[in-house]
Amino acid sequence: MTDRDQDGTSPSRREFVSCAAGAAAGFILTACGPKRLFEVPKERLQASLAELERQYRETYGTAVTVAGTPPIPGVQFAYALDISRCIGCRRCVYACVEENNQSRDPQVHWIRVYAMEKEKGVDFQHANPYYDPPQVPEEGHFYVPVQCQQCENPPCTKVCPVGATWKEKDGIVVIDYDWCIGCRYCMAACPYGARHFNWAEPTLPKAELNPNTHYLGNRPRPKGVVEKCTFCIQRTRVGRYPACVEACPVGARKFGNLLDPQSEIRYIIDHKRILVLKEDLNTVPKFFYFYAT
Amino acid sequence: MRKALPLALLMLGSALAGDDSAGRPAPPPAGEERLELPPPPFSEGIFPCSNCHAGMTVNRTRRALTEMHEDVQLRHDEQHRWCLDCHDAADRDWLHLASGERVSFEESYRLCGQCHGEKLRDWRAGVHGRRTGEWNGQKKYLLCAHCHNPHQPRFRPMAPEPAPRPPTRPSGAKAVRP
Numbered sequence: 001m002t003d004r005d006q007d008g009t010s011p012s013r014r015e016f017v018s019c020a021a022g023a024a025a026g027f028i029l030t031a032c033g034p035k036r037l038f039e040v041p042k043e044r045l046q047a048s049l050a051e052l053e054r055q056y057r058e059t060y061g062t063a064v065t066v067a068g069t070p071p072i073p074g075v076q077f078a079y080a081l082d083i084s085r086c087i088g089c090r091r092c093v094y095a096c097v098e099e100n101n102q103s104r105d106p107q108v109h110w111i112r113v114y115a116m117e118k119e120k121g122v123d124f125q126h127a128n129p130y131y132d133p134p135q136v137p138e139e140g141h142f143y144v145p146v147q148c149q150q151c152e153n154p155p156c157t158k159v160c161p162v163g164a165t166w167k168e169k170d171g172i173v174v175i176d177y178d179w180c181i182g183c184r185y186c187m188a189a190c191p192y193g194a195r196h197f198n199w200a201e202p203t204l205p206k207a208e209l210n211p212n213t214h215y216l217g218n219r220p221r222p223k224g225v226v227e228k229c230t231f232c233i234q235r236t237r238v239g240r241y242p243a244c245v246e247a248c249p250v251g252a253r254k255f256g257n258l259l260d261p262q263s264e265i266r267y268i269i270d271h272k273r274i275l276v277l278k279e280d281l282n283t284v285p286k287f288f289y290f291y292a293t
Numbered sequence: 294m295r296k297a298l299p300l301a302l303l304m305l306g307s308a309l310a311g312d313d314s315a316g317r318p319a320p321p322p323a324g325e326e327r328l329e330l331p332p333p334p335f336s337e338g339i340f341p342c343s344n345c346h347a348g349m350t351v352n353r354t355r356r357a358l359t360e361m362h363e364d365v366q367l368r369h370d371e372q373h374r375w376c377l378d379c380h381d382a383a384d385r386d387w388l389h390l391a392s393g394e395r396v397s398f399e400e401s402y403r404l405c406g407q408c409h410g411e412k413l414r415d416w417r418a419g420v421h422g423r424r425t426g427e428w429n430g431q432k433k434y435l436l437c438a439h440c441h442n443p444h445q446p447r448f449r450p451m452a453p454e455p456a457p458r459p460p461t462r463p464s465g466a467k468a469v470r471p
Contacts, residue, residue: 007349032325041388075429087448090454090456107458109457111458130456132453132456134452135451135453136450136451139357145423151321234427240426240427240428240429241425245425246425247422248423249423249440250448251421251422254420255428256428256429257428257429263428264420264428266419271418272420292421
């Protein structure tokens with residue numbers, strides 16, 4: 001090689017052809033290799049899901065379904081949370097953990113509830129997520145649960161160097177756990193701290209596994225990938241409410257279709273005082289906070 | 294951007310519509326026939342009330358109850374309210390509205406809605422109170438009394454679930470400070 005660079009002769013025909021053939025073979029092999037799940041043909045996706053189901057059954061010793069339910073046309077999911085009602089009981093946090101198969105140790109919570117002082121208003125600088133009084137609500141405090149805001153203009157998906165996270169047609173920001181390389185750029189980009197990293201192999205007791213999973217949602221994750229709230233994609237795409245909505249004892253959590261004028265969400269936007277977090281960042285969250293009283 | 298625009302317009306539109314929404318009639322109730330309500334939360338063995346009350350003479354004087362229902366501590370505008378303002382004196386298996394119209398315990402939300410009209414409106418729209426079921430189909434409602442004890446309606450404080458564990462460093466690792 002060095003000689004040729006110096007003496008300036010062209011490569012022989014044989015060398016050129018073998019190099020070109022090698023490059024072509026490499027290209028074809030790459031194209032046949034693993035793909036992001038959202039761009040594979042339907043049959044291939046079904047085969048991948050069946051393979052996942054087989055692996056999970058082997059690991060957890062129970063039948064696990066990995067659904068590939070697509071978005072419902074004409075639906076944009078949105079969420080509303082009544083700050084005037086939330087009492088900070090954290091029932092939603094643990095309902096989410098159980099529904100979405102988060103790691104118990106190391107602990108991964110997709111919802112974080114911040115206790116704030118009424119005197120200071122919504123002020124994340126002085127908010128405390130580790131409050132632990134015998135009873136809630138505490139005098140002079142209110143509570144702001146924060147989870148993925150399912151931005152219409154999500155900063156997290158733009159920074160992913162491998163395209164492993166994107167916004168679905170129904171507005172849910174999802175992650176392909178098989179494609180994520182664990183660089184955590186998205187966590188740095190998210191202004192809401194809504195993305196969480198599996199620093200160690202997640203522990204999920206076999207008895208506590210939720211076997212109804214979606215491939216972009218609550219299927220068990222490996223070590224070294226990022227995960228986040230998906231509005232319980234495995235439930236909401238078949239018409240059910242997210243687990244946190246059903247767990248909230250004070251009914252502070254509301255969910256529905258932003259494009260349906262009769263939905264609870266539209267009623268709230270039309271009739272209540274609403275706010276979104278960090279509006280100035282132009283992330284356009286589809287997670288609204290409101291005051292019903 | 295193209296996708297963000299409709300949402301932005303929607304939000305803008307709803308913000309503009311917010312002012313006159315007060316004068317607009319409340320949205321049609323989510324469809325009375327669609328309300329799926331569980332049975333009222335009676336104490337064990339207390340209903341029907343007529344089992345005991347049928348043969349009793351009605352005592353309309355305000356008093357501390359000593360022989361029965363001592364557990365009922367009225368903390369619900371007790372200065373102005375008394376059992377028979379809501380419970381029907383003629384037939385104890387019913388409640389009654391201020392108008393005198395009888396309502397069943399299954400429809401007790403109408404009674405509550407006499408004073409808490411805005412809550413009833415929000416509840417019908419699915420905004421006050423817990424909903425379970427399907428966001429685009431059959432929603433399960435709860436009666437007011439399932440969450441609020443009608444005699445002491447203030448929501449009770451409860452013990453929170455455990456706080457998240459603060460992040461820890463692996464043993465031996467040093468904190469990196471500039």
